[in-house]
Amino acid sequence: MKKTAAPSTTTRSTSGTTRSSKNAGRHSPASGPSAANAPLPNQSVTVLPPHRRSPPHPSPPPPSPLLPPSSYPAYHPRIPPVRHRSPAEMVDQITPPPPTLSSQAPFAAASTPLPNVKPPLKARSKAPFVILGLGVYALTGYGAYLFYTVRNLPPQPAEISSVRHQSDLSHVYDNIAKDYDSKIGWSEFWMGLPLLRRALGKRLEGDVLEVSAGTGRNIKYYPVKKCSSITLVDTSPSMLDQARKNFRERYPKYKNARFVLQKAEAPIPSPSGQGYDTVIQTMGLCSHNSPVALLENLESLCKPEGGKIILLEHGRSHYDWLNKVLDYAAPKHAETWGCWWNRDIEGLLKESGLQVDKITRYYMGTMYWIEASPRRQKKSG
Secondary structure: OOOOOOOOOEEEOHHHOOOOHHHHHHHOHHHOHHHHHOOOOOOOEEEOOHHHOOOOOOOOOOOOOOOOHHHOOOOOOOOOOOOOOOHHHHHHHHOOOOOOHHHHHHHHHHHOOOOOOOOOOOOOOOHHHHHHHHHHHHHHHHHHHHHHHHHOOOOOOHHHHOHHHOOOOOOHHHHHOOOHHHHHHHHHHHHOHHHHHHHHHOOOOEEEEEEOOOOOOOHHHOOHHHEEEEEEEEOOHHHHHHHHHHHHHHOOOOOOEEEEEOOOOOOOOOOOOOOEOEEEEEOOOOOOOOHHHHHHHHHHHEOOOOOEEEEEEEOOOOOHHHHHHHHHHHHHHHHHHOOOOOOOHHHHHHHHOOEEEEEEEEOOOOEEEEEEEOOOOOOOO
């Protein structure tokens, strides 16, 4: 009978091993940690062929050269034993000890707000918005009232702005001299006139002449250290006395000041006899009965070479509707303040022939900053 081949599975007995158990344990992998899985004596072991064996498991990655596995610290959690406490100990644990200075310091530092932490926003008050709304409402209503009032003003004669038809009311200043500064102080403040007066004072130097000085509202801006002499002229004795008082109180050590009571159209000799280096006037053309003659006299009083004339005046505006208001209120304003505020200032300058170097107008054209100089006289030869 033909013999069949033995199956591919091979079974061997452990009893026929020729090696001793001592040598097997030394070279066999069963002697390692997996000795519990080693075959027992007299137990058969089935060895599978290579094509039926499972793929080998991937080997673990090699340890990092920077930190070998043997240097990893072993973690052994330590659980404290449970100890039963008495009620007295539990009360002592719950009740904190009284605070001390050393214990309060960390809390004080911790209570300091961080720089990046913003405090909560407080509710804003509505009062400013209410006041602003009322102000806008009042201005709107007042503006509408002025618009309709100006629109319905009766027409005034053209001669109302002519100097020839305006009466001389310079005597009014004697009656209002005592309270003049207090009455017009706030109105000038809101119009910004102190800023213009200050700018005017910075231009003064040498022998200074101020005509129509009034109560001396420019005195506080005088640079007395730059002035060789100061001469103030006015036609009202009450106004001039007030100016003298204000000057002595502010500059008690200054000795080269004169106060002349006369008309500005008349000759006013200078202390040096050669004319004045700076001639100024503020709000004067509106109150003089002959403003053209006044301007011609200022030119003759100024030094022909290097002298300068600076005027700060008010008069007619750029806008016809505002000129209409000025013309309508001019007679009443002149009776109260002695000032005709609707005069054509530029027309008066052209009529006088004064050499005007610069004109700047403010407040819708009603305020004039004028810089002029004497005309050069032709040399006879």
